[in-house]
Amino acid sequence: MKLLEPGATLDGFVIEACLHAGGMAHVYRVNYLAAGHHPGFLMAMKVPRMSTGDGAENLVGFEVETQILQSVSGPHVPRFVAAGDMTRMPYLVMEYIEGDPLQHWIDTARDTGVRPDALTIARLGEAVAKGAHSLHQQNVVHQDLKPANVVIRASGDAVLLDFGLSYHAHFPDLLAEEMRKAIGSPAWMAPEQVVGVRGDPRSDVFAIGVMLYELVTGELPFGAPQTSGGLRQRLWMDPTPPRALKADVPDWLQEIILRCLEPEAAQRYPSAAHLALDLGHPDQVLITARGTRLRGTPWTTHLKRWFKAAGKEYQPSPPPVEQIDQVPIVMVALPHRDVTDATLYSLRVAVNRALGSRPGARLACVTVISSSDTSSTDDSRSETRVYGQHLERQRQWVRGVDLAGRQVSHHVLESGDVAGALVNYARDNHVTVLVVGAATHGLKLQPFIATIPIKVAMEAPCTVILVKQALPFVQLASAGA
Amino acid sequence: MKLALLSDIHANLQAFDACLADARARGATQIALLGDLVGYGADPVAVMQRVMTLAAGGAWVLKGNHDELACHPPEHLASHALGEITAGWTHAQLGNEQREFLDALPLTHQDGSTLLVHASVDSPARWHYVKDERSAAESLGAAAQTDASVRYVFGGHVHRQTLYFQGSGRGLMQFLPTPGTAIPVPSHRSWLATIGSVGQPRDGRTEAGYALFDRHAERLTFVRVPYDFHAAAAAIRAAGLPDFFADRLSKGE
Structure with missing residues (x-):
């Protein structure tokens, strides 16, 4: 034409x-x-x-x-x-989407020699991850995320473009053929795409990792190979750690990027929502050896992986929605004061149940305090101090939860509207299940006024578990006597 | 046109009624019955009454292998094939007029770019099973030879809902549909679907299966409809037919 x-x-x-x-x-x-x-x-x-x-x-x-x-x-x-x-x-x-393509940030950095700071990059990545998760929830995997296909609106939200290589779990895949072939853009394509597996949402997580890597270092982690041999390198090879290229990259950001770029999908973030949660809360990132590494992976490790990759059978991927249902983000609303041991105990039982046996689940503990709880003049009620006390209480509470290695993060929000703050947090972070105490009668020290759980249950974008507390321990003791 | 495609009813009145009601509720404007109206199930007479009323109202009706058997049951049950056991019983139940109607049914029906068949367009009277990409390609290939303008071949016979399509490679690809989703089936490509069974689903689900083809929107929806399979099974037992036919309805196999 x-x-x-x-x-x-x-x-x-x-x-x-x-x-x-x-x-x-x-x-x-x-x-x-x-x-x-x-x-x-x-x-x-x-x-x-x-x-x-x-x-x-x-x-x-x-x-x-x-x-x-x-x-x-x-x-x-x-x-x-x-x-x-x-x-x-x-x-x-x-x-027509008004905004700048993500490529704009990469071009500007190259032209001016000034890279965006880590928090700006994290915000961009968080926006893209949220966009990708929204697609995955509709059973679509983009399969071709790259800086030219992402537009950032003035609001900071990301819009994903160009679905020419995308995969819809409910439609016949017109791009598929009997002999699987690599479908994607060479620089951003996930290892499983290289061997022709389509429909895994974690392929998009990998592509976001490539974009973050380029934003941070100005380089592509695997180059832009033109041959199938060059493409296959990423099946076994780790990229050079960003900190080896740019010394000032924070460890949390390197941890996030390298986790996205793991050759095996199961080692990456299990969903884009998990990735977005980490990008949105750098202080909550669990930093492992990945985050601090300064040197590349030894060649002996690569050689072992090369042999493993050469003989690996790739399984077709379950539909995106089924996959992300297996890796829920469980959020628990912890009351900020006047809370009985019995309430805390019941919330713990409910959270253990919600996490279930799913190894990919993660937990976010959230406490909403009112702005009158902190003071800029009274040192004993300074924001740092009050937040610190709540975070410490959350950590104590979480010790009783059977985490079995699952990631947990802690958040204190300040708002006059408790229910609204909880619902917004759940929506912003693609929470799967929200656990909240139900107001019951007859207890003097009720943590929430009765309307809060009802409001949360009605407005939350996800499943809500309203927890009825067990009898206060004092009463249990007297009943037994 | 919204075409409701129902096949392999197998004298299951409860499932048939449930699917017809569902298709009407979804706005079907044309009904097509792709054969195996009787056999296995307990209500051949009632089902045939409905079929003949529908046919008089303009529905397209095809003959299946079990309809053929019911018209001409084998005299000696040498093979003890289960289908043959019920064929004789069905034959005895049906009236003359119903038998003549059944026996006169065509094996295929074409309407524009749509070709309907009970089994395979490749020798329809030999009742080949379209069960994989290769047999689907044979049926679709035979359809294209009959008339190059055919884009859609719909059949039953295998009691499973499957869509075959042309991917980016050379051969056909198989796609297992999610019931209830409207799948785009643009007419510049060729498609073959086995639409499942109304009266005897065999994919581990008990719900009756049929398909709805919106020819204007070029979308195909595979549908599953819950129905009273306990009543259908009870009718089979009450009629003195083998328990096997009743049991399999509650397992969908």
Whole structure:
């Protein structure tokens, strides 16, 4: 399809300007031809660049994108408007997203020699991870996340673009073939994609790791190999630790990046929501040897992994939703004062039950305090001190939880609206299960007023477990006597 | 057009009624019955009454191998094949008019780009099982030879819901659908679906299976419908048919 000129019309749309002339497609700003007819957002039209001979493969990706864009929703994908007939006039009209592509940060760093600071990078990564998780919850894996396919809105939220290589667990995979082949962009492709496994949400986690690595170091962890041998390197090879390239990379950020880039998917973050939680709370990252390493992995280890990778059988991946259901983020709302041992005990029992036997689950402890609890003038009630006391209480409480190596993080939030703060936290962090004490009658020291659990249960975006407390221990003792 | 595709009803009145009601609720505008209307189940007469009413109202109805058997049951049960045991019983239940209707049914039906068959388009009267990519390719290939404009081949016979499609490689690929999701099946590609069984599902689930094809939107939805399989099983026992046919309904196998 040759370039369309401004003013040209197509199926009721009028071309306003060419935004992008890529190798695969032209992208135009468009509007409805009919006056007074507007969807309330800007629109872009993507028209595949077909020419005889190169059509087929290019068009399959376009077909996949058309199908997937119509099936996903939410703030992290452009809204679908219209699609042209595939055989007659293929085109796709969607919401035009205002913002900067992630590539912008990489280009600016290269041009100015000034890299974004660690917290800025973490915020960008968190936004992308949340966008990816939102797709995974809709049974879609992007499979081609890279800086050119991510737009950061002014709000800081990420929108993911270009679903031409994506995978939808409920649709036949038009890109698949009997002889599995690597489908993705070489620099960002996960090891399992290299051997033709599609549909694993942890492949997107890997790609986010590659983007973070490039933001942090200015280099690609595995280069951009052009040969299949070069691509296969990542099946066994660890990249050079970011701190070996840039000494000022914080250990928590290196820990996060290298965990994303683990050759085996099972060693990575089990879901993009887990990754987002760590990126959003650097002080809660569990730093292992990965985070502090300054030298590359010894060649002997790589050699062993090379042999292992050579003989490895890759299994097809279960659907994304099934996978992320197995790795829940369990959040517990710990009352901040006036709490009986019995309440704390009951919450612990409920949390143990919610974590169940799933090794990939993680726990987030949250306490909401009111702003009147802290004071800028009274040292005994200084913010650091009050927060510290609550975190310490959380740590004591968590000792009784059967964590079995699972990650736990601690959070103190300040808000006048306890229920609202809990619900927002659950929504922002893609919490799977929220455990909260239910207000029951007859106890003087009720941690929450009765409306809070009800409000949480009604407004939370996830499953809520309302915990009725066991009898206070004092009463148990007298009953036994 | 919203085409409801029902196959392998097998004289299971409860499942048949449940699927018809579901298809109507989902806005089906055309009914197609892809054969094996009778055999195994306890209600051949009631099922045939409904089938003939539907046919009079414009439904497309095909013949399956069990319909053939019920019209011409083997005189000696040499093989003791289970299907043959019920064939004689079914034959005796049906009235003349019903038998004649059954025997006169066609093996295939084409409507534009859609070709319907009970088993395989590759020699329909030989009842080949379309159970893998190779047999699906044979059926789809035979359809294309009959008429190059055919894009959709829908069949039953294997009692499983499966979609075969052209991936990026040379051969067909198999896809196991999630019931209830509307799968895009654009008409510039060729598709073959086995739509499952209304009256005797065999994939470990008890729900009756059928499919809904929205030809305008080019979407295919595989549907599963819960029905009273206890009642269907009780009817089989009451009719004195082998327990095996009753038991398998409660296991979906």
